[in-house]
Amino acid sequence: MFSNVYWLAIILVGIAGFVHVLAALWRERGWLPPDLARGQLIYSERLFHGDRELPVVARVDRAYLVDGVIHLVELKTxxxxxxxxxxxxxxxxxxxxxxISTGKAVSLIGTVVVQHTRSRKRFVRRVQLLDTAAVARLLRRRLLVLQGQAQPAATPYQGRCRTCEYRMECKGVASARVYPIVTRFH
Structure with a gap:
């Protein structure tokens, strides 16, 4: 029926496919810190919502489950x-x-992976995240600024104002008048 050459070709194609999959997994995990590389990727490019008390919406680049705790990874170029x-x-x-969405513990240590635009090399940086109370304070301050009840703070970074999504609402200086276009959280 089938010659030995046929079976050998099938085996070789199978081995090549297996090696290709392993190489792709290594490339994916090769740049991760060892603790995250041993974890399980549970979310990729997924949208999450807060609740009534903390009405946030956030898209997660990557989230890994390690020892029952979710670890977030943000990818930047x-x-x-x-x-x-x-x-x-x-x-x-x-x-x-x-x-809020999952009810699971999420680490206060985040990972930012910066891919250099020219070299395409990836660099991993760990960061200490803000706790829930600090995020709630930022949300309240944002709302007050957008409602015109608080003054925006000037940024020390010149280019930041040019690329800010709220440039139309805020003129980018500490004494600017804020136009309350957005008056509630979305």
Missing amino acids: RPRVRVYETDVVELSVQRVAVQ
Whole structure:
């Protein structure tokens, strides 16, 4: 029926496919810290919502389950290997949303993976996240600023205002008038 060459070809194709899958898994996990690499990827590009008390919405890049605790990973592509305060806030809001949505413990240590735009190398940076109370204070302050009841703080970073999604509501200086276009959380 089938010659030995046929069976050998099937075996070789199977081995090549297996090696390809293993290589892809290694590339995926090769840049992760060892503790996360041994964890299980449980969420990728998933949207989470808070609740009435903390009405946040956050899209999680990656979340790994390690020893019963969820660990968040934020992926960035940048020309400089740098972690910004906004990365910490973003991961902290994600933490709150995931914790509320799932009821599971989420680590206060987040991971930011910065892929350099030219070299394409990945650099892993661990960050201390804000606790739930600090995120709640930020949400309240944001609402007050958007309602015009508090003044926005000027950023020390020149380019930050140019790329800010709230540039139309806030002129980017401490004495700016805030136009209350957004008056509640979305």
